[in-house]
Amino acid sequence: MDKNIDWANLGFGYIQSEYRYISNFKDGKWDDGVLSTDANVTINESAGVLQYAQTCFEGLKAYRTKDGNVVCFRPDLNAKRMADSCRRLEMPVFPEDRFIEAVEKVVKANIDIVPPYGSGATLYLRPYMFGSNAVIGVKPATEYQFRIFVTPVGPYFKGGVKPITLRVPDFDRAAPRGTGHVKAGLNYAMSLHAIVDAHNQGYNENMYLDSATRTKVEETGGANFIFVSKDGTVITPKSDTILPSITRRSLMYVAEHCLGLKTEEREVLVDEIKDFTECALCGTAAVLSPVARVVDHSKDIFVAKDTENMGEITKKLYDTLTGIQMGRIEAPNGWIKVIQ
Numbered sequence: 252m253d254k255n256i257d258w259a260n261l262g263f264g265y266i267q268s269e270y271r272y273i274s275n276f277k278d279g280k281w282d283d284g285v286l287s288t289d290a291n292v293t294i295n296e297s298a299g300v301l302q303y304a305q306t307c308f309e310g311l312k313a314y315r316t317k318d319g320n321v322v323c324f325r326p327d328l329n330a331k332r333m334a335d336s337c338r339r340l341e342m343p344v345f346p347e348d349r350f351i352e353a354v355e356k357v358v359k360a361n362i363d364i365v366p367p368y369g370s371g372a373t374l375y376l377r378p379y380m381f382g383s384n385a386v387i388g389v390k391p392a393t394e395y396q397f398r399i400f401v402t403p404v405g406p407y408f409k410g411g412v413k414p415i416t417l418r419v420p421d422f423d424r425a426a427p428r429g430t431g432h433v434k435a436g437l438n439y440a441m442s443l444h445a446i447v448d449a450h451n452q453g454y455n456e457n458m459y460l461d462s463a464t465r466t467k468v469e470e471t472g473g474a475n476f477i478f479v480s481k482d483g484t485v486i487t488p489k490s491d492t493i494l495p496s497i498t499r500r501s502l503m504y505v506a507e508h509c510l511g512l513k514t515e516e517r518e519v520l521v522d523e524i525k526d527f528t529e530c531a532l533c534g535t536a537a538v539l540s541p542v543a544r545v546v547d548h549s550k551d552i553f554v555a556k557d558t559e560n561m562g563e564i565t566k567k568l569y570d571t572l573t574g575i576q577m578g579r580i581e582a583p584n585g586w587i588k589v590i591q
């Protein structure tokens with residue numbers, strides 16, 4: 252294991268690793284793919300990605316488990332979601348079985364920087380694809396590059412599990428109808444202004460509402476919401492314009508099947524969140540981050556029952572999910588891919 256990294260104090264940043272996986276698409280097919288030590292990408296000035304943002308990505312993690320294995324959590328769902336993103340952006344699909352093989356290869360090549368069990372850090376994997384040849388008329392590129400790099404990361408929000416605060420912004424979330432299911436930089440680029448503004452005003456993140464009516468809760472910049480109602484039901488917003496988080500789908504399964512809780516995936520009105528007892532953000536990066544307060548133009552519209560600590564049900568969900576990922580709790584069938 253790399254002795255130069257201070258695992259316990261890692262933030263969520265980029266640390267260059269030795270190896271990344273690269274495969275190129277040309278003349279209608281993907282090449283065999285290689286591991287490379289070159290962290291730089293060289294492309295034409297008119298590449299499809301640079302002019303028309305033809306690119307999408309994924310995010311998943313490798314964990315070192317209690318018994319010393321290195322595992323990935325449900326990489327098949329990342330492979331499938333990336334294929335969906337590619338189809339929506341008129342990009343060629345990187346075959347799902349090859350996606351999983353590439354994940355395995357790149358983690359194995361960088362096994363020395365998979366953080367130790369119990370350190371609180373994990374290895375984040377960033378698969379992505381972009382149009383690499385020159386286009387100037389508005390049309391899809393004909394050549395693409397698929398890459399996966401890795402970087403060891405700590406918690407996404409500073410302070411670990413301490414509750415964060417959100418606000419409802421004046422800005423709509425970037426993802427317009429139809430692109431909500433695409434995990435793509437184009438949606439993130441349009442959200443940067445809202446997030447910088449939120450930070451300037453002292454909030455950690457935004458609670459985006461549906462752009463059509465601005466009455467329903469959507470998600471935050473890069474994570475879905477989970478709420479708990481007074482009677483202990485775990486509720487998550489149902490919407491066509493949010494990214495279907497793998498963490499959220501897993502947590503809802505865990506709530507129902509491992510913890511025996513009542514669950515609902517349904518439209519959530521902004522007006523009803525004042526009655527909820529717990530709120531948290533979920534995603535690969537955020538894991539499950541508790542929310543203390545949500546503010547709408549200086550008015551509190553949600554205040555957690557406990558604003559200092561993770562709520563009771565959020566904590567149970569967090570412990571069960573991370574227990575499964577770190578090998579302390581038996582995983583539902585097919586959730587854990589051992590890297591060997």
Ligand SMILES: *Cc1c(COP(=O)(O)O)cnc(C)c1O
Nearest residue numbers: 473474475494496497498534535
């Ligand atoms: C990646 C992402 C999420 C979280 O999805 P996970 O699969 O749980 O990591 C949520 N919302 C958006 C917009 C995202 O890009």
